[in-house]
Amino acid sequence: MIIAQQKPLKEIFEMAKNFKRLLIVGCDGCTSIIQVGGEKQAQVLKSLLEMERRLKGKKKLTIEASSILRQCDRDIASTSLRSSVKDYPAVISLACGVGVQTLAEQFPDKIIIPAVDTKFIGMHDTEAGKFYEMCRACGDCILFETGGICPITRCAKSLLNGPCGGQAKGKCEVGEGKNDCAWILIYNRLKERNKLDLFTKFRLPRDYRVSEHPRELGGEPEEKEEKA
Amino acid sequence: MGEAYSELMRQIKSGKFVFTGELEPVKTTNLHEVIEGAKILKGHVVAANITDNPTAFGYMNALVPSYMIQKEAGVEAVYQMTTRDRNRLALISDVLAAGALGIKNILALTGDHTTVGDTPQAKPVFDLDSATFVYMLRKMMDEGVDLNNNEIENPPKFNIGIAAAPNADPLEPEILKIERKVKIGVDFIQTQCVYSIEQAKNFLDAASHLKTPILLGLAPFKSLGMMKWMVQYVPGVEVPEEIQNRIRKAKERGGKEAIFEENVEIFSQMIREIRKTTNVAGIHMMAIGFERIVPKIIERSRLKS
Numbered sequence: 212m213i214i215a216q217q218k219p220l221k222e223i224f225e226m227a228k229n230f231k232r233l234l235i236v237g238c239d240g241c242t243s244i245i246q247v248g249g250e251k252q253a254q255v256l257k258s259l260l261e262m263e264r265r266l267k268g269k270k271k272l273t274i275e276a277s278s279i280l281r282q283c284d285r286d287i288a289s290t291s292l293r294s295s296v297k298d299y300p301a302v303i304s305l306a307c308g309v310g311v312q313t314l315a316e317q318f319p320d321k322i323i324i325p326a327v328d329t330k331f332i333g334m335h336d337t338e339a340g341k342f343y344e345m346c347r348a349c350g351d352c353i354l355f356e357t358g359g360i361c362p363i364t365r366c367a368k369s370l371l372n373g374p375c376g377g378q379a380k381g382k383c384e385v386g387e388g389k390n391d392c393a394w395i396l397i398y399n400r401l402k403e404r405n406k407l408d409l410f411t412k413f414r415l416p417r418d419y420r421v422s423e424h425p426r427e428l429g430g431e432p433e434e435k436e437e438k439a
Numbered sequence: 440m441g442e443a444y445s446e447l448m449r450q451i452k453s454g455k456f457v458f459t460g461e462l463e464p465v466k467t468t469n470l471h472e473v474i475e476g477a478k479i480l481k482g483h484v485v486a487a488n489i490t491d492n493p494t495a496f497g498y499m500n501a502l503v504p505s506y507m508i509q510k511e512a513g514v515e516a517v518y519q520m521t522t523r524d525r526n527r528l529a530l531i532s533d534v535l536a537a538g539a540l541g542i543k544n545i546l547a548l549t550g551d552h553t554t555v556g557d558t559p560q561a562k563p564v565f566d567l568d569s570a571t572f573v574y575m576l577r578k579m580m581d582e583g584v585d586l587n588n589n590e591i592e593n594p595p596k597f598n599i600g601i602a603a604a605p606n607a608d609p610l611e612p613e614i615l616k617i618e619r620k621v622k623i624g625v626d627f628i629q630t631q632c633v634y635s636i637e638q639a640k641n642f643l644d645a646a647s648h649l650k651t652p653i654l655l656g657l658a659p660f661k662s663l664g665m666m667k668w669m670v671q672y673v674p675g676v677e678v679p680e681e682i683q684n685r686i687r688k689a690k691e692r693g694g695k696e697a698i699f700e701e702n703v704e705i706f707s708q709m710i711r712e713i714r715k716t717t718n719v720a721g722i723h724m725m726a727i728g729f730e731r732i733v734p735k736i737i738e739r740s741r742l743k744s
Contacts, residue, residue, distance in 0.1 A: 367552050368523075368563065372570035372619060374612055375549045376604045376631065379674025385552045388674075398612040411615045413623060416527065416571040416586060 212241040212335075213307040214342045215248060215327040223256070224263050226324045227303060231270060233260065234299040235326075236292065236314070237278030238306035245335060245342070248305030248327050250278035256303065256326060275299070282310025289317045296321060350421035356409050358400030365393035371414035374398070441598070441626050445543030446515050447486040448598040448626055451652045456714060457721035458737055459517060459629065459654055460487040460730065462508065464499040473504045477512035479730040483737050486515040486544060488629070488723070492524060495556025502533055506540040517600060517629075518542045521550025526566035527575065531585055534576065538595025546600040546629065547572045570620050573599060577624045598626040603653070605633045605642035606675030614645045621649045629723040632658035632669075634678040636712055643717050652720035655713060659702040659736065661729045663690045702732060707739035714740075 227233060235253045242248025253276035264272045279291040282304060292314070296302060301322040304311045308329040315323045331344040347364045353371075354361055363369045367385035368377075373394030377384030381395040401410045443449040450457045460480040464473050473489070480487050487508060491501040505516035518537055525533065537545065553563040567575065575586050576599055583594035601620050607613035617628065628651055633639045639655055646653065660666040666686050670678050682705055689701035710722055724733050 367554075368549065368565040368568070370549065370565065370568045372568050372616065374616065375568070376602060376607070377551060377555075378607070380608050384674075385554050395609065395612060398609075398615075407615065410612070411619055413570060413574070413619050415574070416567055419566070 212244060212332070213309075214245060214330045214333040214335075214344075215242050215307050216330055217247055217252070217305075217327050218325070220259060220263075223303070223324070223326050224260070227260065227301065230301040230322070232273045232299045233275075233301055233303060234296060235260075235274065235276040235303045236282065236305065237276070238282040238304075238310050239278055240281045240283065240306070240310075242306055242310075242327060243278065248307075250276075253278055253305055256305070278305075282306035282313055285313055285317065288313045292318070348422075349417075350426065351417065353414070356412065356414075357397045358404065358406070358409075360393055360397045360400060362393045362397060365391070365396070370394065371417065441624065442596075443598065444596040445486065445598045447517065447544055450485050451627060451720045457654065458484045458733075459721065459723045460484040460514075460733055461490065461723070461725045461727060462487050462504065462730070463490045463493060463727045464501065464504040466496070466498050468499070470499075470504060470507050474507055474511045476728075476730040477508035477514040480733055481512055481514050483734045484514070484724065486517050488517040488519055488546060490727075491519040491521045491548070491550070492556070493551075495523065495551045495553050495558070495561075497556070497558050502537055502540070502542070505537070505542055509541060515544065516542055517544040517546050519546045519548060520572070521548045522565055522567045522569065522572050523550030523553065524564055526564050527586060530567065530572065530575065531579070534579060534595060534597075535591070538593075538597070543597060544600060545576065545597045546602065547576060547625075548602055569601060570616075570623065573601065573620050573623045573625055581624075599624070600627045600629055601625050602631065603628050603642075603646070604631045604675065605639055605655070606631065606677060608675050610642065610645055614649075617646060617651075618649060621651050625651060627651065627720065628653045630654065630656040632656040632676065632725055634669075634676065634682055634709075636709065636716075638677050639713065640717060643719065647718075654721045654723040655717075655719050656723045656725055657706055657709065658725040659706050659729060659732050660686055660698065661726075662695070662698065663687065699732060703735045703739055706736045707742075710736070710740035 235257055237249045237253035257274050257276040260274055261272055281287050296318055301324060302314055303324045303326050304314055305326050311323055311325045332346045333342045333344045335342055344364055349363045362373060366373055367383055374392050378392035378395055381392050382388045383390040383392045398410055401407055443452050462473050462476045477487055489501040489505045492498055501519055505518040508514045509516050547569050549569040553561045578584055579591055579594055580596055583591050603617050604613055669676055685701050689697040726733050
């Protein structure tokens with residue numbers, strides 16, 4: 212899922228400072244699951260904003276907090292917010308960058324304030340309370356060949372033919388020796404499976420056109436090029 | 440082993456035990472030091488590597504000094520090229536320019552990550568890696584085309600080297616990775632520095648089936664501090680206790696000059712041992728800013744022990 216992190220409050224307060232009426236909108240999708248941008252976080256942010264205004268002795272703030280099913284869905288966003296957004300000049304979004312942009316597109320006369328920073332596509336390790344980046348959406352998945360471990364994401368150099376000389380005892384030269392070398396993970400996994408031929412296989416330079424942004428998909432059916 | 444285009448490759452092919460050196464153009468617009476360094480090496484090494492933004496420090500580009508040591512000092516260059524700072528377009532440009540300037544050897548490297556260097560905010564490129572770079576070089580040379588089969592007028596000719604880490608742990612993936620590149624087509628291998636003959640032999644055994652000439656990397660200790668740094672911070676490098684003691688004692692005995700003398704002794708012995716007990720093609724001497732020791736070590740290694 213999309214991993215995000217709440218922005219420093221100071222930053223949110225600064226963006227919101229000129230508005231007397233604010234609507235906070237959480238998202239029940241990714242940011243809610245990771246407890247960064249759901250209904251509960253919207254309510255907490257509401258209280259914090261009210262407190263900040265009171266402490267600064269500013270005029271009363273009219274603020275409402277809610278959450279919708281998915282901010283990244285154009286129809287859901289517009290139908291669920293159409294009536295509530297009317298009375299507010301600005302909306303604070305707790306969704307990822309896609310949600311923020313969907314609201315900005317659907318409500319062009321409103322100022323949309325992002326309250327979270329979108330970080331990456333990742334996995335949640337609940338026990339450690341950590342999130343790990345797992346996919347860079349490169350558009351050309353090779354996980355079948357690499358034992359289910361993505362070198363594009365998990366190798367700091369996104370090498371197709373690793374490991375590089377920067378690994379030591381399975382750790383990467385990037386990240387002060389704390390990160391695993393993806394290519395050693397791949398090697399170990401393929402060795403377990405008796406598939407080292409996949410490790411030694413030479414992979415040609417990537418065609419970066421598949422990850423050239425902005426990307427789009429769907430609409431008129433296109434002829435998919437056969438991969439060599 | 441492919442055709443020899445460089446003197447380095449000709450000598451390797453002739454079976455001569457070869458030495459290469461290494462020079463580092465630093466953050467300067469002055470070429471004087473690199474050329475002077477090359478002059479010290481001249482006659483003792485067959486070629487000298489010119490490093491390309493080593494450990495991701497932003498230095499003078501390696502192509503100009505590579506050309507200049509050939510022109511001004513008469514020392515053949517091994518032009519190091521990393522894929523860290525240039526995409527494939529920029530690499531093609533520099534490879535063509537190297538061909539035009541009479542460079543005969545290219546060492547194809549991935550390069551240390553930008554974040555370990557002196558400009559860690561930089562965007563790392565890594566459009567190619569060392570393997571795909573070797574592949575591109577081969578296409579340019581052997582087929583006279585670029586990666587998209589666009590024709591190259593007057594294709595370049597180089598001998599291509601790659602790096603290897605004898606101290607890699609685990610070692611097997613390192614060997615498999617070298618094998619991958621050897622299959623694409625490389626002429627020689629230069630290794631990172633080793634201090635333990637045992638470690639060197641382990642690596643050479645594991646790589647013997649590759650049938651590619653290997654130049655074992657040696658890096659004398661410019662100071663006690665450098666040795667301590669090697670031992671403590673360079674992953675995988677094993678410096679035998681005996682060598683560490685000899686350097687420490689030399690420092691106590693007579694400071695810098697004694698360390699110099701002890702280095703000459705240690706590394707000339709090591710070279711003799713390597714020549715006697717392994718089948719390496721030669722030695723790659725990495726003595727950055729310490730070029731004056733290289734002739735001494737090589738000369739003494741030729742004396743009978």
